[in-house]
Amino acid sequence: MKKVVFLNNLSCVKEIFNKEKGRGCFVVFEEDKLLLEVKSYLNLREDCHEIRREDIFLSKKESFSKVYSRAMTCFIKGIYLDEKWGLNCLSKSPIATSLVNSVIYILGLVEILKKKDFDFLLVLTHDVDLYKQIKQIKLQDVTASNKLSWNFNFKERIKKSFPVSIIFIAFRVIYRKLLCKFYLKTKIKFEKEYVVVMSLLNYQCFGREYKDIYFCDFVKYLEKKEVNFVNFMEVCGGFFENIKNIHKYKKSFIVPKEHFVSYSAIWKCLGVSLKYYWMGMSSKNKFRVFDIDCTYLVEKYMEKEFTSTRFFFNLFMFYSVGCLAEKVKVTKYYYPFENRSFEKMAILALRENSQGTRIIGNQHAALSLKHINFYVDDNDYNSMPLPDKIFTTGQITESLLRDEFNLKREIVSEGCALRKKTKTIRLKEYTGNIKTILVILSTDIKEYCGILNFLNEAMKDIHDCRVIIRPHPVIPLKNALDISPFFDFEFEEQKGDVSIEEAFDMADMLLYTSSTLVVEALTYGLPVVYINNLDFLETDPVYGHKGLKWNISAPEELKKVLEEISVMNQESFIDCQRKSREYAEQYMSTVNEECLERILSKN
Structure with missing residues (x-):
């Protein structure tokens, strides 16, 4: 009989290891100060290994979007009210609602519980609905338990009791x-x-x-x-x-x-x-x-x-x-x-x-x-x-x-x-050296924390680069820093009054995971590096491009990419710039009358 335990505090984890014997594993579905503390403790134990959330349910990754969409279409057809279109969760948007991610987590947990060889699974999350959904699925030879700490939220309680x-x-x-x-x-x-x-x-x-x-x-x-x-x-x-x-x-x-x-x-x-x-x-x-x-x-x-x-x-x-x-x-x-x-x-x-x-x-x-x-x-x-x-x-x-x-x-x-921008843009000059990395944050706090944690590991082996972080205009960087404050690398936050042209002029390379600005960076002839595997779904806006672009999946790969760019000869670099600009122009055509x-x- 396999056990799956949903929890969000360190004391419960220690209590479980005092009681449970056998092989354990864990998966982290959210990143904040509390859960990262639990994760750090579990990583130090030899009797429990991590299953990365990016790796769950990989067997169905290619077909997920269409299957999810068809399932939602079927569900919507059972609602005979026009007001249904006003619900974000029925729009299939992973940005407007986190339902998509929750469904992926449930499907991933089902696959882990059916296929992986272990005695107990720890699920690090604050979302009690994941536990309740797993309970309703009623998997054979699996027991689920809820050890989530519940904090009374007066504001949320009022909201559910009266439509203030x-x-x-x-x-x-x-x-x-x-x-x-x-x-x-x-x-x-x-x-x-x-x-x-x-x-x-x-x-x-x-x-x-x-x-x-x-x-x-x-x-x-x-x-x-x-x-x-x-x-x-x-x-x-x-x-x-x-x-x-x-x-x-x-x-x-x-x-x-x-x-x-x-x-x-x-x-x-x-x-x-x-x-x-x-x-x-x-x-x-x-x-x-x-x-x-x-x-x-x-x-x-x-x-x-x-x-x-x-x-x-x-x-x-x-x-x-x-x-x-x-x-x-x-x-x-x-x-x-x-x-x-x-x-x-x-x-x-x-x-x-x-x-x-x-x-x-x-x-x-x-x-x-x-x-x-x-x-x-x-x-x-x-x-x-x-x-x-x-x-x-x-x-x-x-x-x-x-x-x-x-x-x-x-x-x-x-x-x-x-x-x-309609003005003619001069291509970035070839320097053969990466001194400044511009990091673009764009989608949500989850992405912010993922990139910051990735950089925290990657920059341990990189000591001669200046890191500039440019957050989205409406999502303050402070919100992510409050959740994940444990960063050892040095960085500068770029304020919104710095134009994107000025930001590109300062940088020798752009690091991103989902931003539209990558297309503009290719227009400028700036090398771009996509951080893969921060999300189950493909977030790269230029995933089909192979010009002045690199993909990395692990923190240690960033240093290798910096070295690879540094040894490019000028002719190869300029040729890649030309191909990238052509691609960017086809992606985002210049405005004319x-x-x-x-x-x-x-x-």
Whole structure:
């Protein structure tokens, strides 16, 4: 009889080793100060070895995305409510929800428990739902026990007992609407025809001049052509500060999504959110992935979303876009396409309130095989809200969407990278020496901790390199350092006011695991190194490229790559730079007026 124990504290581990005899192993599903302490203790023991979470369930790695997607499509079909599209956990996005990772962990545990030869398995996690899901699967000759320490969280308890946060967010919408009413002066006329460009508004939009984060030159082109358009914005950061900036920059076409929404729509949105807070939502179908029933997990994630503000946020997109379509004639609706829940709610609103609107998605960032939210199963076309057209950043991403993510040819067309700099970029000079490593952090805290722990090991044998860490603008590095504070290597944090061009000029090499910036680095002719195996799914946006790029899977491999780059002759280096720039240009095509006109007129 095998035993699997879920735990998160060192005292329980010591207690288990005092009682248990035989061969043990352990797997770590989260990385924080507490669990890393337990991991360090276990690594010192000779009677217990680690199974890396990156190595679990490898036999099904290639087919996981399609199988998971089909299982989710089947589960969604059992829910006969349009509001289901407002749930992040049903969108298949591994960025918007951690359900994907939880399912992978369950499938991995089942495989370990069936195949590995040991007497007991320790699972280091804080997630009690993993334990409960394993208990429901009822594996033969396996006993599961829960030794997780439970800390009382007053805030979470209140949230589950009473919808305080949902009511608060509804009143915040009213407050924002009032700010728009008193401080915004728009020239938008009701009943008139408009092109709508939905985007994100934050401090990065306001520099020497206004710049739309996602649509950049396209918005400038609309201004130049004197097209009637609305920049329909999701405001991120200080709302009042952004309202003042709109007024300061005299951009009357910029309108936060709270501006058009009616008070009755706000109350409806709150009412529907409260309905599902109390009553929930269920499917008549099971959620089975590789014949393993993971229904408990997906239902728990649905429950968490209904009791948080995430569902309200996505549902509000339906009501705000619906009110916009009632007040102006939306001829075309452009938005950043990631196939996420709030996008689907906006599409539903337009199809209900403005049937003649042409809906166009802008695939704006690099793609990796981890982005399974982009995958559209053949059965999804009958029900999933999708745009009429998607224009891509270039030729390579067009092929990826069609061939890897199963999007129909008539939907996808090659466009250009609207976020890409249009100026001519000089290739990085060959130095034959790596003195400065630029490390890009991008996706989430899990990725931050993974890269930092990887570097902590890798830099023990590297003493003459300067390490610069550039975190994502909205995810502070401090959040990861608070979780994993045990780092021996020296590094500098690069602040957000340093432009990416300046960052590339400082660096001799780029280290990454998922960032879109790798494509821009290849354009500059900067050597790039992908850290593999930090995730079960492939996170490399340029996994098909073999130019000025190296892959590493273990910390000790970084030193070997540095040595390999250093001994390259100038001719080989420049040849690789040329190939990488050509690849990057096909991945993210340069913006020109012909492409902008095609996006405006032919989509």
